[in-house]
Amino acid sequence: MIKRKLEIAVISxxxxxxxxxxxxQLLTYLNSIDTKKLILNGDIIDIWQFRKHYFPKPHLRIIKKLIDMATEGVEIIYITGNHDEMLRKFSGLTIGKISIVDKLVLELDGKSAWFFHGDVFDISIKNAKWLAKLGGYGYNFLIFLNHYTNWCLERLGKERYSLSKKVKNGVKGAVKYINDYEKVISDLAIENGYDYVVCGHIHQPKQAYMENKNGKTMYLNSGDWVExxxxxxxxFKRWKVYYYDKDKLLPFYADEDLKNMDMKDLIAAITIFEPHKKKTP
Structure with missing residues (x-):
């Protein structure tokens, strides 16, 4: 398998x-790249919606894959989000090549990049967490409904359809919220002199220069793996938004050993963390 070499990959x-x-789909993507640094920018594990009866094998394979990547020398930085906020009590912890932080600043080829999940700028979470969680349950139900809708569409040979995107794009309040979110974050990045500001949270992938009277910055949002x-x-000193649905390398699938592992083996594999191994030339 020919993998694309990257300096940094960001998912959220x-x-x-x-x-x-x-x-x-995410496992396929992770197997298609050879990155030096992988930044997990929040809401990777949904602790808000966690249920003991639902954590299927493909989800365990993601955890196993991340551990394998760290073992092979990839630096993995887990930035906490609101749905995995319980991990914030472990902020600053480093185990092997995996570290947990609440925010991150990197120097990239002479330019500064500011990374964070973005929920700190969400008023509904700061002032009424119960309301944000209620909205999360409603969103999750819409996604659940959409899952079975797309299952039917795929078997009819038709394109997938996102109910949640349709709802968000059709509600003026949601559009205004997204625009305000992007502006507040970009203005703060400009004020603090950051060349790039990288976030997630709103499930809206984007790359755009944002400008005000004080300067400009590049706003980057990693989107999501739900919609x-x-x-x-x-x-090569450049950022880009990667779209899985437009990738020409879609035939690449998960490693066969991961694909064929049963639930017991997967659980055993992710609970035994091996020390860092250097890649052989």
Whole structure:
């Protein structure tokens, strides 16, 4: 398998443990790249919606794959989000090549990049967490309904359809919220002199220069693996939004050993963390 070499890959809003998570597609993506650094920008595991009866094999394979990548020398930085906020009590912890932080600043080829999930700018979460969680349950139900709608469409040979995207794009309040979110974050990045600001949270992939009277910055949002199947990639001093549905390398699938492992073996594999191994030339 020929893998694309990257300096940095950024994914967010995977929501492992929910019906909306598309773990198989994400696993395919992770197997198609050879990255030096992988930034998990929040809401990777959905602790808000977690249920003991639902954590299928493809979701476990993602955890196993991340551990394998770290073992092979990939630096993995887990930035906490609101759906996995319980991990914030472990912020600053490093185990092997995996670290947990609440935010991150990197120097990339002479430019500064500011990474965070973005929920800190969500008023509904800051002032009424119960309301945000209620909205999360409603969103999850819509995704659940959409899952079976697309199952039928695929068997009829038709394109997938996103009910949640249709609802969000058709509600003026939602559009205004997204625009305000992007502006507030970009203005703050400009004020603090960051060349790039990289976030997630709103499930809206985007790459755009944002400008005000004080300067400009590049706003980057990694989107999600529930509706859009997107990531951010940095290579050759450039950022780009990756779209899984537009990838010409879609035939690549998960490693066969991961694909064929049963539930017991997967659980055993992710609970035994091996020390870092250097790649052989």
């Amino acid at each position: 809003d995977v929501h492992l443990g929910t019906y909306g998570c598309h773990a198989k 859009n199947f997107t990531a951010l990639e940095y290579q």
